[in-house]
Amino acid sequence: MLCIVAFAVVLVLSAVSAKYRKLLGRAWGCVWRKATFRPCDSSFRDDVKSSLLAPLAVRAPGLVRPASIAIEVVAWLMVISFVVSLYIVGRSGLNLYVYGTCDKQDGQSCSLAAEMCSIDTGPIGFWESIGQGDVLGAFGNEFASLGETIAAVPSRLRAWDATEFAAADASYLGGFTEGRPVALEILDPGCRFCAQLFRNMVESGFDRTHNVTYLVYPISSDGTPRFANSPLVATYLTAIRAFDAAEGAPLGGDWFVLEKLFTEENADGLEWQVWMNNASAADAEAQLQAWLAEAGYDDSAVARIAELTTSDAVAATLSHTRDVVENDVQTRAIPSLVTDGRLHSGLVDVATLRDAG
Template identity: 70%
Template sequence: MVCIVAFIVVLVLSAVSAKYRKLLGTAWGCAWRRVTMRPCDTTFRDDVKNSLLAPLALRAPRLVRPASIAIEVVAWLMVLSLVVSLYLVGRSGLNLFVYGTCDKQNAQACSLAAQACSIDAGQPGFWESIGEGDVFGAFGREFASVGDTIATIPSRLRTWDAADFASADATYLGGYTAGRPTALEVLDPGCRYCAQLFRNMRDAGFDGTHNVTYLAYPIRGGFGDKFANSQLVATYLAATRAFEAERAAAGASNAAAAQTGDWYILEQLFTTQASDGTTTQEWMNAASAADATQRLQQWLTDDGYTADDVARIVTLTGSPEVAASLQHARDVVENEIRTVSIPSLIAGGRLHSGLVEVDTLRGLG
């Protein structure tokens, strides 16, 4: 390993001083043979070690052998450190290209990523597994994760069409307008960046240039949902869409033509404040299930739904079709869109991971 480290040092020195360039060819020849598992056929390795050990040989000859061993150990550590560093840089760059974050397990930990709530991997991290003694599992999951990222590359090079991922009973912010392109947001009702993206879309007039729809995806944590009541809100959103689909099938309304109650719920959740001065979203994340349920039903009433309408929506929250709708949304996010950041927005032929700024949204119009 000494000749590999020496080659790297000579390579750096030759970039700043011509006197080292004559050693570069020799250093490379020796390093290449070591990389290809062949013995070095030059005296370059010995010359390097001798030059390092010569002063010690004059002062303390007995320390030459231990020092020689130490040089080899340090050289091995330096080479391993270089290999690991290159791997981490390569993996981070690949994740950044594919997922918009350099860390799949924690999108918020990457300073280069857009602001987002991270979809946790659900598996212990590499060093956590090492600490638990699961060495084979740690390396197995690490390489499987890299393989999964590589397999996802082709999907990121495609032209994205939001309509391909919209649910069958999709509703639209402000109602559906023929001729406009479709945009789809993957959101968690409890994620503050989803609330900010909703406000950004309003500020950008994005709903005036696109048919904006959504998939509700409550992020799961280690002990349930990442945000309390996200699943409850998502269930009411799905039940309201199912109710509007029933009315449309009966000819009582056209759910696609006008803004529906699920969007009213999102608007109240993302844009209003609670009585204690916090945002309504913060209140919802801290509320009991009973209080959250009461607030959701009150919002439906405020939006013009009758008592019978609300009762039917409540009934639908426990229906198989709503459960299937929620599971379908989860399957689409995890197996087709394959994002690790919430929110994610499909618009303008691209998948945008994390919070999208107002100016970017205007550019997509």
């Protein structure tokens, strides 16, 4: 290991001073022999050690042997640290390319993907497993996660088609217009970045150049929703679409609800999304029904939509949506936007949306 560390040091030194370049060839020869499982050039190894131990041999000869052992141990630690660092950098870069986040378990921990609500999927992290004493599980989960990321690389090279993932009863912001490309947003009603993306679409005019639809995906961890009332809102949005599809004369109540949530405030000046995330389930449902009435649904229609929220059909649609998001799209970021052959993870800014138009 000492010759490997020496090679790294000599490589750096030779870049700034020609006098070290003669040693670079000997150092590389030693490393190459190590890499091919042959003994290192003992003369080079001894030269390195002698140069490090010579001052100590003069002052304290008895410490030469312990110091020699210490040098070997430090060399091993440096090499292991270097290899681990390369692995972490490589894994993070691969995750960033595939998922738009450095850390699959906690996307928001990566500064390059901070403008998003991360989806907590997969097993617990490496160090958390180590902390629980599960060493085998830690390495098993780590390499399984890496294998999953590598397997997902081809999907990121594909041409993304939003219509492939759209719901069977998809509704479109402002209605469907022939000739416009379809854009699909994956959103959680409680995620503030989803609200910002909605506003960015309107500001950029993206909603006037694309047929924008959505999949509603309440983020959860171990069965607990990230935002308390997101599952309730999701069932209403899904039930509204089912009701409109059955009636054949949709009023677009789902987009009306989303627009209220993402762009407006209540009488107290509090954003409706913030209010919804903190309201009781009863108050949240009452407000959703009030918005439906405001959108033009009569009492009978509101009652039928409320009934649909507990139906098997709506539950099956939400389950299918979750499967599409997690297994087909495999995103780790909310919002995600599929448009113009690409998958955008996290918040998309106004300039990018305007260019897409």
